[in-house]
Amino acid sequence: MIETGEKAIIGSLKRARRTGQLTLIGLELKEFPKQIAQYQDLQLDDNWWEIAPLTKLDLSNNEIKQIPEDFTHEKEIQLVRMLNNKLFTLPNSLFQLTQLKSIDFSKNQIKQLPYSLVQCPSLVEINLSENKIEELPMNMHYLQNLEILNLSQNNLRAVPIFLEKTPLKKVDLSENKISHIPQPAFSGCLLLENLILSKNLIQQIDEGAFQNLKSLVNLYLDQNRLVEFQEVPQSEKLDQLVLSYNRIESFTQFENIPNLSALVINNNKLKNLDKSILICKNIKTLDLTNNDLPDIPSEIGLLPKLVRFTVEGNPLKCIRNTIKNAGAEAIKKYLRDRIQGDYTQVESAMDPKMNFIQKKLDPIEVLLREFYRNNEFIVSNQNLTKFDDERLYNLKGLTHLDISNNKIQIIPEQLVNYEKSLSKLHANNNNLIALPQSILQLRQLQSLEFKQNNIEYFFDNNSQLKQCWQVFPNLQHLDLSINKLKSISGLIISFMPSLRVLNLAYNQISDLSPLFSTSAKLNKLEVIDVSNNSLQELSEQIAYTLPMLQNLNLENNNLQKIPTELGFMKLKTLKIDGNPLKLIKRAVIEKGTVSILDYLRTRHVGNPPTDLACMRPVVEEIEEQPEQPQANILRNNDYQYRRQNHQYGQLQQQPVQQQQPNYGFGRGNLFKQNQNDLLFQQQQSYNQERGGFQKVGNMEVENYSMQYTSQQNQVNQQRSFDQVNQGYNNQQQFNRNMQVEDLAYNNNPNAGQIKRANKAEIEKQIYLINGSISKLENELAENFSLNKFQINEKRKELQALKLQRSKLQQDLQ
Template sequence: MSRFKRGAHVDSRAGFREVKEECPVPSGLLKAARQSGQLNLTQRGLSQVPQSVWRLNVDPPEEAKQNLSFSASERWWEQTDLTKLLLSSNKLETLCEDIRLLPALVVLDVHDNQLKTLPASIGELEQLQKLILSHNKLTELPLELWKLTNLRCLHLQQNLLEQLPAEIGQLSYLEDLDLSNNKLIAVPDSLAKLNNLIKLNLSFNNLKSLPPAISEMKNLRMLDCSRNQLESVPPVLAQMASLEQLYLRHNKLHFLPELPSCRTLKELHCGNNQIEVLEAAHLKHLSSLSVLELRDNKVKSLPEEITLLQCLERLDLTNNDISSIPCGLGSLPKLKSLALEGNPLRTIRRDLLTKGTSELLKYLRSRIQEQPDGNPKDEPKTAMTLPSQAKINVHAIKTLKTLDYSGKQEASIPDDVFDAVSDSPVANVNFSKNQLTELPPRLLELKDTVADINLGFNKLSTIPVGFSTLQQLVHVDLRNNLLTLLPMELEALTKLRGIILSFNRFKTFPEVLYRISTLETILISNNQVGNIDPIRLKMLDRLSTLDLQNNDIMQVPPELGNCTSLRALMLDGNPFRNPRAAIVAKGTDALLEYLRSRIPT
């Protein structure tokens, strides 16, 4: 009996026909690459790179084999050599030795794959300047890699490297080296030969010490050694005259490093260590310092010399053992963020810490002006004092320019409160923790002087258009209300630097915020915001803090990584899957870098 079904059609030539495997890379893409010199194969599910890619500049294209006529712009023999090849976010476990057939490559990006090894022929890519190998499974690197002496950028983060050979010192033109998130227990002294290195990231490794030779990197501007096992920093680190950013967070340091020659240092991050003592010698030379981060340490006191840091913009002392702070901090001209929560402070009330930096600095300035015996001058008492004014701190109005009527749980602000202001210029208004359902109309009477308004913990459902007349406003706190939108007229608040909208009912990011170019801080956590526009956020070039925690953001746009002015980006508590929680937990810089790596090119 025939093994073929009756009536079935059988192709008698099937056994002799050549089976042609379909190429996963469209021919049109290859054709465009011959003209542009660039080929983007990101996220194409490739388990291996097709031979047609490696031989792009070697073999004639399929059209040429068919004897087709070509226009002047399509002559394959006049093609452009491939200089940029993007293979990121695929399933590659190896790269073929045929990579040598692309000797003109300047950029090779193979991040986010499954690579365990690299071919020795990678050393023949003599023109290569940028090599991205991050987020793979590399345990070692071929010696031929160190022959790529034209490399400017080498990213090896998120691999399984346990050591580096001394030959890494041969990459003398290297400017950006990222070795974070590996298993390094030491780095070779030859690293010091990288004289042109500007950025070095050694974070998330197992380093117990740094080689003293690292101080020879005279052009290094950013050094990140966070999340290691460092117990001390070599004193010669102080000789790095170009250093601008130093990250030593999450180590085992007991002392802040002395950096007498680092006069260009702008940011010093030493949080989550075991630092107990902060001495004048640690600070007196840091005249350019703008960020000092010492949170989660054991610091007991601050030297008066900290008030000499005239460029300081952010000081984070959260969760230490500090009982008092120098009042001179209130006079630092550029200080915008002072974090003191979690300290056993005796001289500052706990509720004052929740009112923000502006209120805290004003309090410290007021302490400077007090009499030597520490008691503020008594306000003269008169028989004309109204009963309602007994609830109002008249002294605060006169000396601190503060109108405080908070925590009364009242549905409206009595006229007597505003009458108490009289002709005194008021800069700060605190009506928080009441039952206000609308903005007090007489608040607008203070429009010429008020700079800071706290309306948090009320029942406001709308903000009137008239709020835009408060054009001296610098900070506004509207947390814990019932707001769903903000009027576009608030665009007129051209001095506004900070706004708190947490715990409201916003379903969309307020449109007007994109238009207030002076904003430095936006806190809008615990709402229902579903998305943000990263292109418009990037236009806010002063924005340094953006809190979007506990919203409904399903997708984080990669372009958010271009908002490089951000120093604090908080996204926890949103339902997005990517970036993963482990990446978010690494902090703002790592998160922004990851997002940038995901931007389609």
């Protein structure tokens, strides 16, 4: 008979073989289960091909004393958790798991760790708190992926040495027996953010022990035996410093921690607090309780963000108890009243940075400081008229240059210095007329934006282009909107094989044929925006040369007709409003992309095209595209059959919509045909090509279900002629409505143009607002350096822009 504990183990193993996570928590297990070593071979009434690899092992809250060396043969384990057991040691085989990322053996009896620990470079988190460990293996810096190390509540007497660079972000050595912090202890922890050394016996910190902790955010040294604290980390990110319950008599190192927000130094022996605390303008919490301070510097009253300020338990002779108990604002007001003279002069005298700020700084120098941290040089909104400072040409590793929203007229040729690094060049909203030749040598560019300038030519007929085989091999985004372009060169476009987004809106372009030439090879182009131009004709070659096109904006041009081949493309968005179209009615345009594409398909003369670019198999020129399955190729070869099937299905289901009036070159020439005759002709033509019929009423309908099936458009073979007659009546009503519309059009042929002119201005405003909204949304999603205040301000600005856009969209309606 199987015991209860064994039943629980078997049940957990069954679940683990489905999920990959084995959990045996709180089962009072005395020994490590042997079944884990036989995980793959156990006969548990499941299919061997459905067994998930074991990735997580949790045996917490048991009474296991030892883990056997052959405890598992699973090599994909990533997490092992056995907290609150009775383990004395760990097996070497544990650290031979090449994918092991996290171990938690807290609350055990472990005294010594195997040397094999440092031979497991995949470890990211180690939790060995509440054990009896006295020392760690040497060469802990071999753990090149370790980010979290928790050794609190052990018997460590020395700090582990991290000589080489490691990615450690959090180290907890609290509640040990450490008395000394040597200089090289944390020299390799350049990314360390949290260091907890509370409740130790620390008396000495060597000079330079915290020197390399440039990313430190929180430092806890409370409940130690420090008499002085001179080794303040030189980290501009330091946010909290906790030194409570020590024996510190003086603290003066405020110049190293200007961005500190919390200083907790209560229960010490402080006799003096330096006036330089005024440097810490961002400090919010200052705890000075239970010290030996006879007085407090009056300058503390000038700290603008200080909201938690406690001074109880000090022998203060100058501050009455009623003021001390009234809170931070009352104490600050009292301290400010004691200052004689101008507060500003006091701040300048105490804070050397104030003098630096009051000087008129060179904006280029300030922005250069920002660049060296982010590999980005952003000079937007600086009212610059020139871009010729010699310091701008020696920025090694520059990846992003943004000179938008200035008054720059010329970009220097020295940009060629960044040909190996620059990936983004944005110069929107300037006074640029022409572009430098050096841009052609920036081969690493991925994003190029010159929106809202005065550019008339974009490297048209450039002799230098003819000597190049590729100019922009990596360019994916090109924005030349709101300029004065009259044409676009097919030669320059042919050198952009990776282009995905092309924005040419608000120009004076009249011909797009260079985009559709066979030499262009824009096999990755997904978005084209040529709205608000002067296009008079759109070539049907667009459907035969752009295989990946999904979004096409043709609004507000002079197009009188649209190629019907567009109806067979895989477009997600097609915008054609604001054109003097003669064939497509306003009602169809207002219904959106799907209706427009359906309408174009029904108006196509002849057989549906079978050689469009979107129907061809994906070739190797299109990178990162999976190979097209054979089934898809067969479906493309049979595209003509599927189109006819789709048309026939629509004809059966929606006879009125499929047979809308056919306008020729004259708007009022309505072509009418008897609905029943047309339906019969469609069916007869269709049946002759596919073969196989069956009788429905007085008509012969193809019995295609024996050969093909279509999930989207199945012919309803039970449709009666009563429904067809009803469709004919609806057609007659539709024709009468169209005659009324034709009459109104003939009476006032210019009405549409007047309305389009008003709409064009509103749509231009909406276009600019959409650009600002996209920029703000990208900042909120990708810029993780924003604080909460900045995030809230940008969200308010985003909400205001969306409200403005909504009002403009209502005006359009």
